[in-house]
Amino acid sequence: MKPPADRFRFHPYQRPAAGWGALRSVAHAWRDSKQPFKNLRAMLQTNQHGGFDCPSCAWGEAPGEGRIRFCENGAKAVNWEATGRAVDAAFFRQNSIKQLLKHDDYWLEYQGRLTEPMYFDGSGDHYRPIGWDEAFGIIAGHLNGLASPHQAAFYTSGRASNEAAFLYQLFARLYGTNNLPDCSNMCHEASGVALQQSIGTGKGTVTYEDFAHADAIFVIGQNPGTNHPRMLEPLREAVERGAQVVVLNPLRERGLERFQSPQDPLQMLTDGDSAMNTAFFRPALGGDMAAIRGIAKFLFQWQREAESEGAAGPLDLAFIADHSAGFEEYRAAVDATSWGHILAQSGLQRHELERAAHIFSRSDRVIFCWAMGITQHRHSVPTIQEFANLQLLRGQIGRPGAGLCPVRGHSNVQGDRTMGIADRPPPALLDALEQRFGFSCPREDGVNVVQTIEAMEQGKIKVFVGLGGNFAQATPDSPRTHRGLQSCQLTVQISTKLNRSHLVTGSKALILPCLGRTDIDRQATGPQAVTVEDSFSMVHASFGQLQPLSSQMRSEPAIIAGIAAATLGSDTVDWLSLIEDYGKIRDLIADVIPGFGDFNRKLEQPGGFYLQNPAAQRRWNTDVGKAKFISHRLPDSLLNEGVRHRARKPDLVLQTLRSHDQFNTTVYSLNDRYRGVRGERHVLFANLEDIHRLGFEDRQKVDVVSLWDDEIERRVQGFTLIAFDIPEGQAAAYYPEANPLVPLESYGIGSFTPTSKFIAVRLEQSTAPERIV
Secondary structure (H helix, E strand, O other): OOOOOOOOEEOOOOOOEEHHHHHHHHHHHHHHOOOHHHHHHHHOOEOOOOOEOOOOEOOOOOOOOOOOOOOHHHHHHHHHHOOOOEEOHHHHHHOOHHHHHOOOHHHHHHOOEEOOOEEEOOOOOOOEEOOHHHHHHHHHHHHHOOOOHHHEEEEEOOOOOHHHHHHHHHHHHHHOOOOOOEHHHHOOHHHHHHHHHHHOOOOOOOOHHHHHOOOEEEEEOOOHHHHOHHHHHHHHHHHHOOOEEEEEOOOOOHHHOEEEOOOOHHHHHOOOOEEOOOEEEOOOOOOHHHHHHHHHHHHHHHHHHHHHOOOOOOOOHHHHHHHEEOHHHHHHHHHHOOHHHHHHHHOOOHHHHHHHHHHHHOOOOEEEEEOHHHHOOOOHHHHHHHHHHHHHHOOOOOOOOOEEEEOOOEOOHHHHHHOOOOOOOOHHHHHHHHHHHOOOOOOOOOOOHHHHHHHHHOOOOOEEEEEOOOHHHHOOOHHHHHHHHHOOOEEEEEEOEOOHHHOOOOOEEEEEEEOOOOEOOEEOOEEOEEEEEOOOOEEEEEEOOEOOOOOOOEOHHHHHHHHHHHHHOOOOOOHHHHHHOHHHHHHHHHHHOOOOOOHHHHOOOOOOEEOOOHHHHOOOOOOOOOEEOOOOOOOOOOOOHHHHOOOOOOOEEEEEEOOOOEEOOEEOOOOEHHHOEEOOOOEEEEOHHHHHHOOOOOOOEEEEEEOOOOOOOOEEEEEEEEEOOOOOOEEEEEOOOOHHHOOOOOEOOOOOOEOOOOEEEEEEEOOOOOOOO
């Protein structure tokens, strides 16, 4: 089946975010699902008590919110998952792997839901149907035949439920490895590393309610209008009640400028809209740490001036004395940083930083929000620790209406980590598992995503199991990732829909079709709920609402239990009995994971329950028992050493980003409404001055070549240049199309997160044949 086609067009979008444009887009997705009336009823149960949790982003819910609790992209996610189209045995008989590889990612997922287990045995070029028990036996045979458990890797997508994630990590550790790479390695790993060191917890410290009490909200390196549109409403409300909303972002994204609320009847009837910020600053890519250092420099200056006059300055000296360590060292680091360095690296003017500092210093309650525009840089961990340092200067952690808020992506990526999905697990988790289950946990560090790819390249990983996601496309250095997967003896993908990871296979491969968030999960004791944790540490239940498309689809917990029972037997854990009633799994979670005592009863509360955040209560679980000012020098250069060693300077610095019709690697259409692109994804946004400086013209096709100090050519072909409102020296392109440009060795210090927001590139005349779109 072919998805709807459209010719490439570019026309700047003039309307506000959301509003009528969003309603039209939702209506199209609803009709295209092939079961619109069933899906409409399901959509009305999205994020409702007794309904299902949105399979899209991890943004939380406002208590007492109105009937409609989904946004445009949430509705697309529901309709995309709850399609009436099926990918079955007949589909794979008609389509070889080689034929399917010719199609783009949008086409592949558009074909529909995977409905029965499929097996590629290494001969021929087609998947064939296989029974569940036979599939589990094949996996068990490969795993038990390995020389070491460390020759297997167990990848997790942030879509997996708490119940699935807990069983998955328990299985991996009983099997004998901490090789648990997950999607957070590629997005917010830097946030967890930085905050754990600074404040003793890797999670954000704010709740949804804090946004209603904030005097200022700083939104940094984030595009909520596309990536978590439900965030637009509290930002709009903040501006309307007189709070400051300060944006630091290179691109003037539509959701950061104007918003039309679909749930505001007056605004919809009058075609009105709301301003979304009170100040907008456009730093250089990677210049956010320097910008925040500039704000801190002003605070210290004003503190000295106030003290010289016998007045109170902007710093909360009592909080600093009682709750922090490292203050003097940080003050010395700020004093030693020159304004020349700050201004050159931040890309901002001194008066802009002064204005931001005034807003910050005059606001009693400040929230700092950030997303992947911050975390996917080489210096992401120091940058986030600079956010924490600034908040500590004024006691803005552990105060209502204030705090730190990493806005995470997939709907349960935070919960997966809480459940123990971690390649470097905390010793307390391993101790608790050993005490509860009576086995010795592996204590060696496992491999993260980057290390998994390297290990596959070296032949050290021979079996790859993917619990959701699209590993082949989500990861950096795509050709190398593909070769790594192809070097495996067996690749296993637990999935809802067809994607490229099913086609870039090991010597043998299995596709195991699982239930999605929208599907009714019926087990021996009846329909089951799963649970998720949002960005605000709220845990709540999710009940599927739609009959599964096929009786052969199984839930993620059931698939994991089947693999575990076949591989390990049931002496230590009675895997299959746990699937009869997920309440049994939650009882095990309550025994092992802090904060989940009386788990099943707590779920009965509308809205779920809050996992207490110690830092929000000013309890600091750091090595010194206090919040820590962690001092860093500003980088000498934002360019990675692997680029600086090259003789030629980059033409541009590229960031990858999502289109508006996209969530992670899932592409809902070839359109990007807010950026004015229709019918194409192979585009390169650049400043017109840069386009002309480099000898090209607007709408000309170019090849983009990544600069790195090795012998590998990283090139993407046939990208159409689009003159765009983007700062000079910068460029932007969609992922996963631009992922081949990200060197595997280019990752964040301390986080191993690929530097997808800072890629040094040059442009060349296109060598690609004309592409038909």
